[in-house]
Amino acid sequence: MHDPSVLLFAVPVLKLDIWHDEPGGHDATVVCGHPPQRILRRLAWALRHVRHLHFRWWRYLNVKRWIVDRCEGCGQRFRWKEARHSYQSSERAVWHDPCMSLRHVRGQLDDLTGYVLATADSNARWRATYRLEQLENAAKGEVAS
Known part of the structure; x- marks a missing residue:
């Protein structure tokens, strides 16, 4: 429509x-x-x-x-002209920059935990594998392609 x-x-x-x-x-x-x-x-x-x-x-x-507007992560108000982060969906939830970063890291940790416990679906397994490859390349000093 x-x-x-x-x-x-x-x-x-x-x-x-x-x-x-x-x-x-x-x-x-x-x-x-x-x-x-x-x-x-x-x-x-x-x-x-x-x-x-x-x-x-x-x-x-x-x-x-x-x-x-209140941050979905911490519930605090935004300062005047402070950036709001959200996803492109119908939900109206917004996050502070640090709260959005924590949300992202939490998602990565959930994927890695599911990968280790063998409870992750195929998407989470792919994300965990990709993230582990990034960490290995960073430890070797290589740039991810």
């Missing part, structure tokens, strides 16, 4: 985006059609479709994320 949203207006000075959402979650431009290119006609079209519009004000979103 495609995105049901179309960017109608972007106001860079205000850091404001105005989007049109197709009713019923249909693909963009299926129900309401394409918005006109000329600015006055586009404005009139937007006024006719005012119930389908939503606004994204980036300054508000930045403050809201700063207030609301």
Whole structure:
């Protein structure tokens, strides 16, 4: 399925985006059609479709994320403009940089433990073997290819 949203207006000075959402979650431009290119006609079209519009004000979103977001690993708030790390999935979980590193190391340790105990699946065995080869090459002073 495609995105049901179309960017109608972007106001860079205000850091404001105005989007049109197709009713019923249909693909963009299926129900309401394409918005006109000329600015006055586009404005009139937007006024006719005012119930389908939503606004994204980036300054508000930045403050809201700063207030609301908590690290999934430690539960602490983020400092202003501190980097948030997440996975490209539908989950909204975010982590501090050290917490994401700990999560990564924990995953590696879980893979290696499963490998040693012979309980790892084929993916975990491959990751453990690859990691052990990296460690051996690092001990020899070789660069992994």
